[in-house]
Amino acid sequence: MCILFDMSINKSYRIEKDLLGTKEVPDDVYYGVQTLRAIENFRLSGIPLSHYPDFVNAFAMVKQATAQANCELGHLAKEKCEAIKKACQRIIAGEFHDQFVVDMIQGGAGTSTNMNANEVIANIGLESMNHAKGEYQYLDPNNDVNMSQSTNDTYPTAIRLGLLFSHESLLASLDKLTASFVVKANEFDHILKMGRTQLQDAVPMTLGQEFKAFASTLADDLPLLRSVAANLLTAVNLGGTAIGTGINTDPRYQQLVVKKLAEISGQPMKSSFDLVAATYDMGDFVLLSGMLKRTAVKLSKICNDLRLLSSGPRTGINEINLPARQPGSSIMPGKVNPVIPEAVNQIAFEIIGNDVAITMASEAGQLQLNVMEPLIAYKMFDSICLLSRAMDMLRELCIDGITANAAHCSALAENSIGLVTALNPFIGYANSTRIAKKALETGRGVLELVKEENLLDEKVLADILRPENMIAPRLESVSV
Template identity: 75%
Template sequence: MSSSTFRTEKDLLGSLDVPSEAYYGIQTLRAMHNFQLSGIPLFHFPHLVSALAMVKWAAAKANHHLGYLSDEKHSAIIKACKRITQGEFHDQFLVDMIQGGAGTSTNMNANEVIANIALEELGYAKGDYHHLHPNNDVNMAQSTNDAYPTAIRVGLLLGYDHLLASLTKLCESFAKKGKEFAHVLKMGRTQLQDAVPMTLGQEFHAFSTTLTEDVNRIRLLIPDLLCEVNLGGTAIGTGINADPQYPALAVKYLAEISGHPLLPARDLIEATSDMGAFVLLSGMLKRTAVKLSKICNDLRLLSSGPRTGINEINLPPRQPGSSIMPGKVNPVIPEAVNQVVFTIIGNDLAVTLAAEGGQLQLNVMEPLIAYKTFGSITLLIRAMDMLRELCIDGITANAEHCRDLVEHSIGLITALNPYIGYENATRIARKALETGKGVLELVREEKLLSEKDLEEILKPENMIGPHQILRNLINH
């Protein structure tokens, strides 16, 4: 490759040759050389890239309003930022998500890309920074320490509606199955043992209910957690090198640009070092994920078999299940969701440790917090969509088998307990286990209840919810 395909840029440490077509600059290039860790570059999370551009856009507007940035530079920077928020140039955000420097490499990646897009807008070559500078102009009145965490918050706000949409659709899918299976009588189980009758519809409706709780909490929690930003605090929250009017003005413009009701942090020094909001958010993601994993455990159990397991439901077959066992089909979709959840649980621990690992006026572990939080949201969305589309919507019930299990279950004795008494019920249950006979068969043999009484007691509506005890049959 000839030298004409590069441009030379300088920084504190010396000079490097940057590819001439690149919109990033020397500090981005150094970070690319230094941090080859996760293999996940910034552009993997487009909302974060767009949020970085929005922060720079708002800062430029505020600095222009206050008379620190010329009309020409302001216009060029704004146009560059708009293009990035519209999806252009994302491939130029190449720094690894895990990086030292508390996000400085990410901030400089944004500063350099925006500066070089703006330079071309002004008719200059990339790298001609004496016309428009990444630090002096794009980063004016900012530090990584306020621009970067603000961008993380805005990026999460830009994407959380997708999380809500996926979770809502999954809830609706479970609710639909709840209605579809409302007539399917089955045994409920506790400690993996027969308990009392219920319907398969009630079971699936409960899945919907538990996840709907999280829809409501996420809808309220995320904006409340993330809308307070430390933009304007600059290096440690004191606002050094920023106009006194700048913080409120920059946040006002950022709220308008992002479409979210952002507010300046009440204590910029506290907000610059504290990561508590991300810990709480990550915990909420973990909570939802754990619920999802428990549901997937249930689906795997309920579909187990087909001949030697519970086999109350059928999951849609997605692929052959074995290289050696012909005819075997595995519950691969719930299994994959379980593994996603284990990853999210691990991500939450990483966020927790990163938040704890900060010292004094800054938390240098913010890149890990950003990486794991954005990663958890992305994984959770994909897992919920996969589960809904490839599993839940196609589940069918083995209704006759479910009813047969109820009729032959020892747990059926619970429904008879108020009428034959606890002592009789215990004896019948033990005798059923010892002889292999059914509960109803033994009750009939001992004439503890008449056929008419049994028919009334065992009506499905009298077994799957609260009902008036049939007083005339008590102590029959």
């Protein structure tokens, strides 16, 4: 069952009017009639705008920037500008987030979100001007808070800015997780084990090399994610209004409002090269989502490996021990499951699904607008939030506490048929194949059979089997 918005009963109301008529709006709320209609219409995901504070804060910054630009150009009275500015600053400080109640998924290309912001900011401003909520003749959501704007430029701008804020947390989580794997790589660097390909014994390596590879593959994504955000999310269509032409704005407004937004947000915001294209083109989100998917896929693969390496404990690989987080079965006593990597796998699957949804929504635009932006916004914020949380959880509750079964790793390596690969350059492929086959058939060890047939003397064999000679290229071969 899906949990939807709780429409609680209030004792007092104010009457507000819009295009469709009048409605009773609970007197204690800061949103207005258009937001109320959206609440009634869109009972879908159960995820309100307030679920993503970075998005709410970004919208408040956009509204503050527009008010200050309009005031500086002489179009908005200073008293109204100050009221809007203070209201936005209170929202940015964390107040009134519970008033952003519209479902993330909505029709209207984000109009309900824009009006939710306009109405909340207007009513906060009205109270600071010593007026009652709903007395819009003193500060109007449309005429004043939404001056020189359209949903079609404020909404995508707020999405981009909000994603920039969320992206910073994502990069921090990825950096910390990578560092955690590096610590484990150093800790396990001396532990010889068997590498595996296609789930079969391959050639020796160290457990440290395995964990270093985990760190390296994740570290590769850090500069790419940082670059994608810096290059794509900072370019906005703010000031383009309805379709990018800037209708209903002062010719000086567009450049000024973006400059104000950069100052308020502390982010290097700039104008998109072509505001018409930027109003409908969702390609930047497709690219960023694809990068998030790439990282999620890598993370899921690593978690698959962690589950395999810790499998057992008696009948599996059991080369590492994951921290025990909770009992694993209601019927099997003593069972402990790899619940943290399992949870990360599921988050990765959701991010992959989000990427499909973002791709389809981005393709679904027509002419000068993409009305599917609400879904794009929802899934973008969801992916970043989930990926950040998953990486923090994996690091804190799993990676930092992993221990190695060093003796078991060594025993598996020494008893592996794959060890014959290290002997191949010295005894030849034919002998190596024959020894491997005999070892499989008899259950005897490779080294035992090599010694028995006097294929190598003890000194040469000892040199070949030195760990440093089996886990990296050799400068020269020993003489046989």
